[in-house]
Amino acid sequence: MVYVAKGTDYPDALSAGPAAAREGGPLLLTLTAQMPQGVADELGRLHPQKVVIVGGVNSVSDAVADTISAILPEAEVVRVGGADRYEVSRNLVQYAFPSGVTRLYVATGAKFPDALSASSAAGALGGAVLLVNGGASGLDSAVPPLIELLHPQRAIVAGGPNSVSPSVESSLSSLVPTSRIGGADRYEASVNINAEAFPTATQVFLATGSTFADALAGGVLAGTLAAPLFVVPGTCVTQGIADRVNSYGSTQRVILGGPNSVSDAVASLFVCPPPPPPPVVVVPDPPQPPGPPANPGDSKNCSDFPNWAAAKAWYDTYFPYYGDIAGLDGNDKDGIPCESLPGAP
Known part of the structure; x- marks a missing residue:
């Protein structure tokens, strides 16, 4: 058959x-x-x-x-x-x-x-x-x-x-x-x-x-x-x-x-060579957040700033780390520094 x-x-x-x-x-x-x-x-x-x-x-x-x-x-x-x-x-x-x-x-x-x-x-x-x-x-x-x-x-x-x-x-x-x-x-x-x-x-x-x-x-x-x-x-x-x-x-x-x-x-039973290793992919470390700025100490007065916005920017930079280190917020401690400068709320 x-x-x-x-x-x-x-x-x-x-x-x-x-x-x-x-x-x-x-x-x-x-x-x-x-x-x-x-x-x-x-x-x-x-x-x-x-x-x-x-x-x-x-x-x-x-x-x-x-x-x-x-x-x-x-x-x-x-x-x-x-x-x-x-x-x-x-x-x-x-x-x-x-x-x-x-x-x-x-x-x-x-x-x-x-x-x-x-x-x-x-x-x-x-x-x-x-x-x-x-x-x-x-x-x-x-x-x-x-x-x-x-x-x-x-x-x-x-x-x-x-x-x-x-x-x-x-x-x-x-x-x-x-x-x-x-x-x-x-x-x-x-x-x-x-x-x-x-x-x-x-x-x-x-x-x-x-x-x-x-x-x-x-x-x-x-x-x-x-x-x-x-x-x-x-x-x-x-x-x-x-x-x-x-x-x-x-x-x-x-x-x-x-x-x-x-x-x-x-x-002759020639054995297949092993496959090449996969390419090494180098993954860079993720960027690290910047560290705290250096402590400026009591180095500023409200009169050193041209306006309130500049004073507020300086205050916001250092306050999270050192508090009101320069005493720009006065006695009321309302989070608004140098209220006498032009542009203050």
Whole structure:
């Protein structure tokens, strides 16, 4: 059996990976409107008795389906589609796992990295990957009946709460024992998902986590061979990935994609250098209020000022600190100095 899915987008192929691994067959990626010649040649070489097209005609056109039938006139060609990526995922899981699963990985359908690592893990362990609307307030109403049909022993939410919300996790946990495996980023999540699924490994697969195409098809091979697939930055690996791969003592590392996707340095587990420290921003101390003026003592008389306003300004400068130090307010102490000067109130 061969699964065929659109290669210019990821949702349909994410759920197709574990399904193909369960059948022991590959996942081939195609363009929507036409099948590339290399893919057609490979399909003819494999000569499967059955081909499962994943997604509706907007993902894989009828023209591609006709090409498949022309290449394999005796093969059964089945399409598993749906109104959107989530219905396609549900329909495909139900189609590929009619007798249920022991574990179900649940991942957001809005992005691909978490589900890439989950796909190889599910493929290796006979599990399925179900895509959900990770930002919703709960599970779609069509999911609980599917959970009941699959009857998994456990569900694993792949990714952190920014990928699959706590509300979705809570809805899932009301149906089946559920745990979450995430991380600070897609690379740490990949390490953690693989650490749980693969306590040992003799072979590891490494693919870029920046794009999806290489890992989609390669993840099926990884799952079939019971090997973990790690998504990496592309030119290096994180310290967590290096530590995990080294802990396996695995002798074979398979790089998926060309050097523009994953550099040769990844094969030797070259660890990404730490990011440069943020620039130091020097924030000047806030200006301090001026201190009190020097004590002028009894150095002024009202006759030293040209008018009352000048006398009042001098009085207001020193009075808060030293009181009526020069005795300009006279005996009445009404706060009005030098009342005999012109301009006094």
